Each structure stands twice: as structure tokens, then as C-alpha cells.
Amino acid sequence: MDNNVMLEIRHYSKSYGTGKKAADDVNLSVMSGDIYGFIGHNGAGKSTTIRAIVGVLDFTEGEIYIDGHSVKEDSMACKRVTAYIPDNPDLYENLTGIQYLNFIADVFGITASEREKSIRKYADLFEITDVLGNLISSYSHGMKQKVAIISALIHKPKLLVLDEPFVGLDPKATFTLKEIMHDMCKEGTAIFFSTHVLDVAEKLCNKVAIIRHGKIIASGTMEELTEGHSLEEAFLEVDSNEK
Amino acid sequence: MKNSILLLKTLLLSTSRMNIYKHSTDKKKRRKIVGNMIGVVCLYVMVMVYSIAMCVGYGQYGMIGAAPVMCALIISALAFVFTIFKTNGYLFNFKEYDMLMALPFEAGNIAACKFLYMYVNSLPWYLSISVAMMVGYGIFAGPALVIYPVWMILSLFLPVIPMLAAAFLGFLIAKVSAGFKKTNIIQTILTLVFIIFCFSLRFIIDDLFRNNKVQATLESASEMTENAADIYLPAGWFASAVTKNNILAILLLAGVSAVLFMVVFSIMGRSYRRINSALKSHAEAGKYHMSGQKQRSVVNAVAFKEFKRLTGSTAYMVNGGMGVVLAMLIGVLTLIIGPDRIIQMITQGAPLSAKMLQPAIPFIIYFFIGMVATTACSPSLEGKNYWIIQSLPIEKKTVYQGKMLFNMYLTVPFMFLSTLCLCIAGKVPLLDTILYLILGLALCAFSTAWGCVCGIKHIRLDWENEIEVIKQSAAVAIYMLPNMFVVMGLTVLVVFLGTKMDFKLLTLLLILIASVLALLSYRRVLGIVRK
Numbered sequence: 142m143d144n145n146v147m148l149e150i151r152h153y154s155k156s157y158g159t160g161k162k163a164a165d166d167v168n169l170s171v172m173s174g175d176i177y178g179f180i181g182h183n184g185a186g187k188s189t190t191i192r193a194i195v196g197v198l199d200f201t202e203g204e205i206y207i208d209g210h211s212v213k214e215d216s217m218a219c220k221r222v223t224a225y226i227p228d229n230p231d232l233y234e235n236l237t238g239i240q241y242l243n244f245i246a247d248v249f250g251i252t253a254s255e256r257e258k259s260i261r262k263y264a265d266l267f268e269i270t271d272v273l274g275n276l277i278s279s280y281s282h283g284m285k286q287k288v289a290i291i292s293a294l295i296h297k298p299k300l301l302v303l304d305e306p307f308v309g310l311d312p313k314a315t316f317t318l319k320e321i322m323h324d325m326c327k328e329g330t331a332i333f334f335s336t337h338v339l340d341v342a343e344k345l346c347n348k349v350a351i352i353r354h355g356k357i358i359a360s361g362t363m364e365e366l367t368e369g370h371s372l373e374e375a376f377l378e379v380d381s382n383e384k
Numbered sequence: 385m386k387n388s389i390l391l392l393k394t395l396l397l398s399t400s401r402m403n404i405y406k407h408s409t410d411k412k413k414r415r416k417i418v419g420n421m422i423g424v425v426c427l428y429v430m431v432m433v434y435s436i437a438m439c440v441g442y443g444q445y446g447m448i449g450a451a452p453v454m455c456a457l458i459i460s461a462l463a464f465v466f467t468i469f470k471t472n473g474y475l476f477n478f479k480e481y482d483m484l485m486a487l488p489f490e491a492g493n494i495a496a497c498k499f500l501y502m503y504v505n506s507l508p509w510y511l512s513i514s515v516a517m518m519v520g521y522g523i524f525a526g527p528a529l530v531i532y533p534v535w536m537i538l539s540l541f542l543p544v545i546p547m548l549a550a551a552f553l554g555f556l557i558a559k560v561s562a563g564f565k566k567t568n569i570i571q572t573i574l575t576l577v578f579i580i581f582c583f584s585l586r587f588i589i590d591d592l593f594r595n596n597k598v599q600a601t602l603e604s605a606s607e608m609t610e611n612a613a614d615i616y617l618p619a620g621w622f623a624s625a626v627t628k629n630n631i632l633a634i635l636l637l638a639g640v641s642a643v644l645f646m647v648v649f650s651i652m653g654r655s656y657r658r659i660n661s662a663l664k665s666h667a668e669a670g671k672y673h674m675s676g677q678k679q680r681s682v683v684n685a686v687a688f689k690e691f692k693r694l695t696g697s698t699a700y701m702v703n704g705g706m707g708v709v710l711a712m713l714i715g716v717l718t719l720i721i722g723p724d725r726i727i728q729m730i731t732q733g734a735p736l737s738a739k740m741l742q743p744a745i746p747f748i749i750y751f752f753i754g755m756v757a758t759t760a761c762s763p764s765l766e767g768k769n770y771w772i773i774q775s776l777p778i779e780k781k782t783v784y785q786g787k788m789l790f791n792m793y794l795t796v797p798f799m800f801l802s803t804l805c806l807c808i809a810g811k812v813p814l815l816d817t818i819l820y821l822i823l824g825l826a827l828c829a830f831s832t833a834w835g836c837v838c839g840i841k842h843i844r845l846d847w848e849n850e851i852e853v854i855k856q857s858a859a860v861a862i863y864m865l866p867n868m869f870v871v872m873g874l875t876v877l878v879v880f881l882g883t884k885m886d887f888k889l890l891t892l893l894l895i896l897i898a899s900v901l902a903l904l905s906y907r908r909v910l911g912i913v914r915k
Contacts, residue, residue: 195486235397248390
């Protein structure tokens with residue numbers, strides 16, 4: 142396996158009791174420094190694939206490797222280098238923001254000085270430093286999302302997996318997150334995220350995969366996929382060809 | 385290990401009322417927390433008083449020697465039953481599963497921490513019983529001082545084995561259910577079947593002893609306790625450790641608890657992800673065709689929503705449906721086996737006849753049916769979905785009427801059927817049967833409305849896990865415990881009054897009282913929602 146491959150999905154399939162496949166022979170690779178967009182309709186299989194990547198969902202067919210480690214066989218090694226932000230983060234509502242961030246920092250063994258620096262940096266960027274002492278239950282959806290994002294960034298993951306990360310964020314926070322993603326990508330972090338916002342994907346990603354009914358129907362670099370058109374046009378064309 | 389302690393600490397902190405109190409700026413919320421804490425302390429005191437009273441009874445009949453075994457058996461039975469009810473929701477299918485599984489925790493460690501969280505949360509209840517019985521034992525038996533620290537330390541181990549057994553069974557049920565399409569329904573049915581089996585086990589064991597000609601007297605209670613300790617060894621180890629200072633028994637109780645803990649979570653860890661994946665993932669059938677839709681009244685629409693909420697959660701279904709299932713079971717069993725045999729089995733051969741118990745039929749049924757009122761937990765269960773109802777153009781009164789209507793839909797048919805079974809089995813005259821059905825109806829109405837009062841007064845929307853609402857909320861405790869104790873007392877009182885006055889007159893009087901209480905509770909609901 143190429144040393145730069147941070148996420149490798151090989152022939153991954155996930156089916157339910159009904160026999161219906163939520164993911165069908167999915168193959169893709171995300172390299173260090175990639176910002177990889179994962180787009181598709183609602184129910185296309187994006188979240189199912191993402192949840193399998195981060196070790197939440199069990200799967201029987203195929204293999205997923207993170208930083209060379211198998212998610213099935215060595216899930217702990219995979220989780221240590223990965224950060225995941227779900228589409229609707231279920232945080233511990235009765236902890237304060239800072240208590241939650243300290244919990245995550247403790248799990249990853251981040252030193253006190255290092256975590257203080259990271260939390261201060263990102264909390265300032267997202268403008269939530271002053272409310273970190275409040276209970277998460279008192280936060281708005283966007284504030285919870287910001288806490289979840291900070292918790293994913295404080296241990297400097299090699300692979301960042303995000304499920305619809307821009308939902309609920311205000312325009313400034315969306316801009317900040319995009320900037321952070323660019324910076325992380327420059328430092329060699331691989332970013333894999335699902336989105337419905339094709340404009341964002343087009344401006345942010347260097348690679349894209351389109352999933353439909355659990356199958357990858359197109360993937361590659363942004364240039365290969367769009368061929369001079371917009372991503373929206375490319376998406377609609379590929380999607381209509383598959384119908 | 386370090387991460388497991390960290391996770392356990394965080395789980396406890398995330399549901400700690402003290403943490404909310406410390407960091408919340410909402411004065412009303414803080415006052416509510418203090419009120420809840422006082423309420424919970426009152427309940428601990430109630431449990432302690434009840435446990436000491438039991439020891440006094442034992443002491444006065446010269447049977448205090450049986451107190452340690454009895455203490456161990458009571459704690460073990462409670463720990464087992466409560467854990468079975470809580471396994472789904474705490475160990476499996478919990479809200480923050482995705483967040484925890486994506487962090488570098490071993491699956492088995494997450495399950496173990498969730499179990500320990502359950503253990504730590506329920507420990508004060510078990511310690512209330514244990515400490516009270518230790519004091520009672522100390523007063524009547526006057527044991528050596530060394531007994532007290534041994535008793536206290538072993539009390540910490542007492543609930544572990546039954547809790548592990550219940551958790552493991554919950555795991556097996558979840559594992560079997562995970563293989564089916566309708567995981568929720570299969571899991572609920574299996575859990576209910578298993579709980580019913582556990583309840584019947586006591587009678588099966590009693591019956592075995594009875595066949596061994598053990599006398600059905602007070603002495604036999606002590607003897608049966610000893611017999612039970614022979615079957616359930618940890619209770620015997622506990623008794624032997626605190627009465628004979630048996631070091632081997634101490635080591636056995638502590639050692640077996642520790643080894644079982646490791647074995648259970650090592651096994652559970654292997655299929656934890658697969659089971660949770662199955663429980664949390666639902667395939668989209670995609671076969672729906674738009675057909676004739678039904679229009680319901682607003683109250684019925686809310687009641688239907690409540691029905692879907694109940695059937696959508698195994699934990700809610702098991703807890704909410706347990707009472708009606710047990711009531712039906714008692715009814716059908718009485719019809720099949722006969723009332724006298726059932727009375728013999730339950731009362732250990734006390735001199736009671738079916739005729740004497742006749743006026744208590746509605747209370748016997750209500751004891752089970754009124755055990756849980758969905759109205760006590762449904763306001764809190766709205767949780768994050770609270771906004772849906774709040775933002776709709778429905779009066780609050782209508783919302784709670786809908787919730788109450790659903791509880792009536794759930795309880796009344798079962799109350800009617802089980803009461804009819806008992807009346808037919810006991811050859812109760814027709815007029816009396818009708819009166820009992822009316823009394824049952826009034827009791828259901830009272831339970832529904834009173835549950836709703838508790839549910840609204842102690843509404844808590846910021847829960848982490850629905851089990852906190854269904855099993856551990858102040859609303860449910862305040863509704864359930866006094867209700868159960870009062871019904872037990874009323875059953876005895878009604879049997880006594882039945883020997884002094886006409887059954888029909890007595891039932892009419894009870895219908896009047898229950899109806900007035902139901903009406904007052906209903907008016908209270910309307911009063912609270914108007915504010």
C-alpha cells in the first residue's frame with residue numbers, strides 16, 4: 142500500500158436484513174493532503190460508509206484501511222489517528238463545553254499545555270471561548286457543532302472524517318472551518334467529508350466521489366469529474382445517466 | 385484501564401445533578417434539582433425504614449439469623465430485575481454510541497464502563513437496604529464489631545453477580561434479536577418472556593419446597609431463605625462471611641464477582657459492534673405506496689404518536705408494558721390453575737380463601753397495571769422533540785389529554801380482561817363483577833391522571849439516556865413507589881373490611897373514592913398546564 146494513502150476502501154459492502162445493500166462494492170483511496178468530497182442524494186449510502194470507516198458500523202464484505210491498519214482487525218490503531226464529526230453530534234448535554242473537550246483531550250493523552258493552546262486557538266476562531274463554561278444543553282445546534290469540531294481537531298488527527306460538517310454553522314464559522322481544512326491539508330492531514338453543498342465541495346475539494354444507491358458512480362480529481370463544467374452540472378449529468 | 389476510568393468518570397459526570405447545579409444559570413432548574421435530590425433522599429429513607437421494619441419482624445420472632453441471607457437475596461433479586469429492565473438503553477442502543485465508538489476505546493471497555501455506570505448509579509439503593517438491615521441485625525443479634533466493615537465491603541459486591549447475569553442475558557437477547565428484521569419487537573418479546581419466567585421461578589421453587597413437606601409457617605420462611613441461599617451460592621457466601629467471619633466466603637464473593645466481570649465483558653466485547661450496528665441500523669424498505677390516509681382527532685393523533693413512541697423503544701415497551709402483561713398473566717393463570725392454588729402459591733399457605741380476597745380483585749389487578757403509567761414518563765420522553773409539540777397549534781391541555789388517552793387505551797382493555805378472568809375463576813356474581821370493572825376503570829383513570837401530574841411536575845427534557853426517564857426519573861419514582869405501597873396496604877384493608885361489611889357497598893364506596901381522586905388529579909393536570 143502506498144505510504145501516502147491514509148484511507149483505503151476496498152470492495153466495501155453493507156447490507157441489511159432485507160437484503161438491500163446500503164453500500165455496494167465501494168472502492169476509493171484518500172491520500173495525505175487530500176480534501177475528498179463524498180456527494181450523493183439523501184439515503185445514497187454516504188453516512189453508512191462514513192460510519193463504517195470510523196468503526197461505528199459493523200460490516201462483513203470488503204476491507205477498510207486507515208494509515209495502513211485494518212478497521213476490522215486493528216480498530217484501535219485506526220481510531221487513534223482519526224477524528225470523526227457526525228452530522229448531528231450527540232454530545233454529553235450535561236457537561237460544560239470545556240469538560241467535554243477535556244474528556245476528549247484526556248482520551249487522546251494530550252498534555253495540559255498543548256490542549257490549552259489548541260482549545261484556546263479553535264475556540265477563539267469559532268468565537269465560543271466565553272461560553273465554554275456553560276452546559277452543552279444550553280448551546281444552540283451550531284455551537285454544539287463547533288464544540289464537536291474543536292474536539293476533533295485538538296488531537297491533530299491524520300484523517301479527519303466529517304459527515305455534513307457545514308450544516309448548522311453560521312457563515313463565519315463555515316468560512317473558518319474551510320480555512321482550517323485548507324491548513325490541515327497543507328500539513329498532510331487527509332480529509333474525507335460528505336456534503337450536499339456542491340459549491341462548497343467544488344471550491345474545497347481536490348477529489349470527489351459520487352455515490353448513488355450505495356454504488357460509487359463516479360470518482361476522481363475535480364478536474365477529471367467536471368471537465369470544465371461546474372460540479373453541479375457534472376453531478377446532475379452523472380446522476381441522470383445512472384437512472 | 386486509564387481510559388476506562390476516564391470514560392466512567394465522564395459518564396457519571398455527564399448525568400450528575402451536582403454538575404448541572406454547579407454550571408446551570410437557570411434558577412428554576414437549580415431549584416428543581418434540589419427538590420429532586422430531597423425527593424430521592426426521602427425514597428432512600430423509605431427503603432431503609434422498610435428494611436429495618438423487616439429486621440424488627442425477624443428479630444421479634446427470634447429469626448434474626450436469617451437477616452444476612454435475606455439481605456443478600458433481596459439485593460440480588462432487585463439488582464437482577466432492575467438490570468434486565470435497563471440493559472437495553474444503557475448497554476446497547478444508547479444515544480452517544482457513535483461518538484464513543486469513534487474514539488479509541490475497545491468495544492468491551494465501553495460495555496464494561498456502561499455496566500459500571502449502571503452499578504454506581506444503583507448502588508445507593510442497594511446500600512440503603514444493606515445498611516438498614518445491618519443495623520437491624522446489629523441491634524437484635526449483637527454481633528462482633530468486625531462484622532460491620534465486612535458487611536459494608538461485601539455489600540458492594542452483592543449486586544455485581546446478579547447484575548452481570550442480567551447484563552449477559554440482555555446481551556444474549558440483543559444478540560438473538562440482532563439477527564432479525566424487527567429487532568425492537570423481538571428484543572421486547574424475548575425480554576418480557578424472560579422477565580415473566582423469572583417471576584414464575586420463585587413460585588416454581590416454592591412449589592418444589594412445598595412438595596418436600598416444608599411447613600408453610602413463619603419458620604418455613606426462614607427455612608426457605610436458607611434453601612434459597614443453598615441454590616444461589618453468593619447469598620450463602622455473604623451470610624457465611626458476616627455471621628461466621630468465613631475468609632473463604634469473602635474471597636469467593638469478591639473473586640467470583642471479579643472473574644465473572646472480566647469473562648462477561650470479554651465475551652460481550654467480541655460482538656458488541658455487530659449487535660449495536662444491527663440495533664441502530666434500519667434498512668429503508670422503499671416499498672411504500674400512497675394509499676387512503678386516515679384523519680384522526682387531535683387528541684387521538686397525540687395518542688397515536690404516544691403509541692408509536694412506546695413501540696419504537698425496547699426499553700420503554702418492556703417497562704411500560706410489563707404491568708399489563710403481568711396482569712393478563714395472573715388473570716389467565718388463575719383461570720387455568722384456579723384461584724385457591726394461586727393464593728396458596730403467593731401467600732405461602734396463609735389462611736386466605738378466594739372468597740375473602742374477592743373484594744380485592746380490582747386492587748390485585750391494579751397493582752400490576754398501575755405499576756407504570758406511561759403518562760409519568762411521556763412528558764420527559766419528548767426530550768429534544770419537545771419543540772415539535774410546542775410549535776404546533778395545539779393547546780397544552782390537548783397534548784396531555786392525548787397522552788392520558790393513550791395510557792387509558794393501553795391499560796383499560798387489559799384491566800377488563802384480567803379482572804374478568806379473576807371474576808370468572810372466582811365465580812364472582814355478575815353484579816359484583818360489573819362493580820369491580822367500574823372500580824378498575826376508575827383506578828386506571830386515577831393512575832393515568834396522577835401519573836400525568838407527576839410527569840408534568842417533574843418533567844426533565846435534558847436526559848442523556850431514555851432509561852433515566854423511564855426507570856430513574858423523579859416523576860416515575862414519585863408516581864410508582866407510593867402507589868405500590870398504598871395499593872398493597874389497600875388490598876389488605878379491603879380484605880379486612882370485606883369481612884365486616886357488604887362487598888357491594890364496599891366496592892361502591894371505593895369506586896366513589898377512586899373516581900374523586902381521578903377527577904382531582906385530572907383537574908390538577910389541567911391546572912398545571914393552564915399556568
